[in-house]
Amino acid sequence: QQQVKQSPQSLIVQKGGISIINCAYENTAFDYFPWYQQFPGKGPALLIAIRPDVSEKKEGRFTISFNKSAKQFSLHIMDSQPGDSATYFCAASTHTDKLIFGTGTRLQVFP
Amino acid sequence: GAVVSQHPSWVICKSGTSVKIECRSLDFQATTMFWYRQFPKQSLMLMATSNEGSKATYEQGVEKDKFLINHASLTLSTLTVTSAHPEDSSFYICSARDNAGEQFFGPGTRLTVL
Numbered sequence: 001q002q003q004v005k006q007s008p009q010s011l012i013v014q015k016g017g018i019s020i021i022n023c024a025y026e027n028t029a030f031d032y033f034p035w036y037q038q039f040p041g042k043g044p045a046l047l048i049a050i051r052p053d054v055s056e057k058k059e060g061r062f063t064i065s066f067n068k069s070a071k072q073f074s075l076h077i078m079d080s081q082p083g084d085s086a087t088y089f090c091a092a093s094t095h096t097d098k099l100i101f102g103t104g105t106r107l108q109v110f111p
Numbered sequence: 112g113a114v115v116s117q118h119p120s121w122v123i124c125k126s127g128t129s130v131k132i133e134c135r136s137l138d139f140q141a142t143t144m145f146w147y148r149q150f151p152k153q154s155l156m157l158m159a160t161s162n163e164g165s166k167a168t169y170e171q172g173v174e175k176d177k178f179l180i181n182h183a184s185l186t187l188s189t190l191t192v193t194s195a196h197p198e199d200s201s202f203y204i205c206s207a208r209d210n211a212g213e214q215f216f217g218p219g220t221r222l223t224v225l
């Protein structure tokens with residue numbers, strides 16, 4: 001019940017395209033859903049996060065869509081750029097508990 | 112966003128020695144910090160949760176006598192890998208949680224045990 005399932009494992013997108021990464025969870029007590037971006041040899045960086053009181057949050061080219069009834073959330077990267085090539089992790093937690101991470105998605109954006 | 116630093120960024124040590132890694136929240140106070148381990152091309156594995164002024168809570172399977180955690184202040188937590196062996200070689204990452212519940216990660220420490 002603590003798992004967060006992430007797909008796909010890897011994703012190849014052409015420059016200018018839309019990258020979509022999906023996550024699903026089971027624990028209905030989760031109330032915080034962040035996405036992290038990690039470059040090789042670096043720590044994860046908080047990209048964008050959402051709480052279940054909204055269905056969508058947008059920051060620049062990055063959008064989280066949240067479906068509470070389906071217990072799913074996704075990251076959309078619009079106008080994908082080669083600099084977006086990285087590994088992306090979704091996560092979930094309650095406000096005071098530890099983060100449960102997805103397995104990661106390796107995104108490659110080709111020019 | 113909030114900044115978390117780690118020191119050192121990389122370390123090479125001989126088998127049997129101990130290594131200390133520092134994690135600092137630079138512009139906010141963190142009651143809770145976390146220590147993770149990450150193997151190549153894998154997700155982050157939580158090792159322990161560190162609360163300021165109290166004992167750390169270790170995840171199942173993590174040896175607390177081998178991975179000593181101290182959270183002496185609201186801005187500093189340390190991880191000491193005692194009697195390190197080659198199998199302890201990994202990428203260690205800390206994170207700190209702010210008052211809003213958001214978690215910010217350090218840049219990581221690459222440990223190589225010869």
